[in-house]
Amino acid sequence: MWLYLLTLILLVNYSQQQDLCSQTLLDNLSRIMDARLAALEIRMNQMASFLNGFEAKQDTNNIEIMGKLAGMSATLHHINSTIGGVADKEDLSNQEMEVKLDGMSDTLHHMNSSIGNVVTEQNVNNQEMVGILTDMSDTMNNMNLTIRGAEYKQESNNQELVGILTNMSATLIHMDSTIEGVVTKQVANNNSLKEIKNYILALQQLQNTSIERIVDITERLPCRIADGFFIFPGTNECFKSIREKMNWAAADARCKAEGASLRRPKDALALRIFLMKKYGDGQHWVDAKADGQFMTWVGDQEHMSASSPLWWPNHGGYVDTQYCMRYLTDQSHLERNPDHPYAVGGCTSTTYSLHPLCELKME
Numbered sequence: 001m002w003l004y005l006l007t008l009i010l011l012v013n014y015s016q017q018q019d020l021c022s023q024t025l026l027d028n029l030s031r032i033m034d035a036r037l038a039a040l041e042i043r044m045n046q047m048a049s050f051l052n053g054f055e056a057k058q059d060t061n062n063i064e065i066m067g068k069l070a071g072m073s074a075t076l077h078h079i080n081s082t083i084g085g086v087a088d089k090e091d092l093s094n095q096e097m098e099v100k101l102d103g104m105s106d107t108l109h110h111m112n113s114s115i116g117n118v119v120t121e122q123n124v125n126n127q128e129m130v131g132i133l134t135d136m137s138d139t140m141n142n143m144n145l146t147i148r149g150a151e152y153k154q155e156s157n158n159q160e161l162v163g164i165l166t167n168m169s170a171t172l173i174h175m176d177s178t179i180e181g182v183v184t185k186q187v188a189n190n191n192s193l194k195e196i197k198n199y200i201l202a203l204q205q206l207q208n209t210s211i212e213r214i215v216d217i218t219e220r221l222p223c224r225i226a227d228g229f230f231i232f233p234g235t236n237e238c239f240k241s242i243r244e245k246m247n248w249a250a251a252d253a254r255c256k257a258e259g260a261s262l263r264r265p266k267d268a269l270a271l272r273i274f275l276m277k278k279y280g281d282g283q284h285w286v287d288a289k290a291d292g293q294f295m296t297w298v299g300d301q302e303h304m305s306a307s308s309p310l311w312w313p314n315h316g317g318y319v320d321t322q323y324c325m326r327y328l329t330d331q332s333h334l335e336r337n338p339d340h341p342y343a344v345g346g347c348t349s350t351t352y353s354l355h356p357l358c359e360l361k362m363e
Contacts, residue, residue: 229360242356248324248347251285251356262287263359264297268341272329281330284357288325312343
């Protein structure tokens with residue numbers, strides 16, 4: 001009987017010791033898992049903070065890139081405006097042309113440098129993105145190792161350990177979602193880089209077109225712009241309005257002294273308006289003189305028909321040799337008859353003292 005009781009007491013003590021050992025083992029394992037989970041949580045917070053900082057930096061970089069592209073666009077409009085101004089300005093000297101061309105060349109070099117900086121910044125962002133993904137991948141591997149260690153050490157269905165593993169699984173899912181968002185943003189950045197490359201190509205094409213326009217303008221320099229001649233826009237006609245007034249014979253002699261001659265405008269209506277905008281009121285002499293039968297263009301000896309619609313009303317019939325042709329480049333005549341720019345006037349009369357309209361023949 002006593003032996004039975006002693007044996008029973010020993011069995012109870014052994015069972016209590018076994019329970020105590022199991023509980024101690026579970027407590028130690030729980031503390032280990034708690035410590036690892038706390039470390040992982042700290043690491044996750046650090047990575048979340050780093051990701052937030054990276055996203056903020058990406059947003060800042062995107063704003064800077066958009067600002068640079070906007071600046072490039074403004075510079076592009078300025079170049080177009082400058083080129084257009086060069087094309088439309090008639091009294092531009094060779095020296096002024098060289099200064100403007102040098103300025104446009106410096107601007108294009110600056111834009112190319114800015115584009116290079118944008119591409120460099122994008123490459124730096126790509127490197128930072130790769131670093132983030134690598135760091136997150138290492139963290140996921142460490143968490144997987146921790147989970148495997150927990151499963152190896154504890155084969156029971158301990159609810160606490162199951163909860164820990166469940167939380168870690170949810171953390172992994174969250175990280176997968178975060179990585180997917182980062183990858184999506186990287187794809188968008190790559191698309192932006194493609195747009196920048198397309199923008200560079202467009203700038204290069206514009207640069208080539210601008211050079212062609214500059215060459216075209218330069219080829220017109222024989223018009224002697226520095227001497228007061230100008231190209232009539234849209235043509236190869238090179239004119240000069242002498243700002244002194246004189247009779248027709250003196251006008252003819254003055255043009256010849258300039259190495260030019262009184263000429264016949266190809267588009268009398270358009271040139272009429274252009275001269276008025278450029279110089280204001282003031283009629284001109286042109287290269288036509290009556291020979292007793294017709295009003296004749298002296299340069300090519302072509303007759304001006306009395307019924308031509310370009311005549312001022314009732315002026316087409318004056319063919320006496322005392323008459324020369326007036327070009328009515330004044331506001332009063334334009335308002336009364338905008339489609340009739342020619343009239344007669346006495347070649348030597350003091351009543352008609354007009355500006356010579358000289359043309360330099362372009363080779």
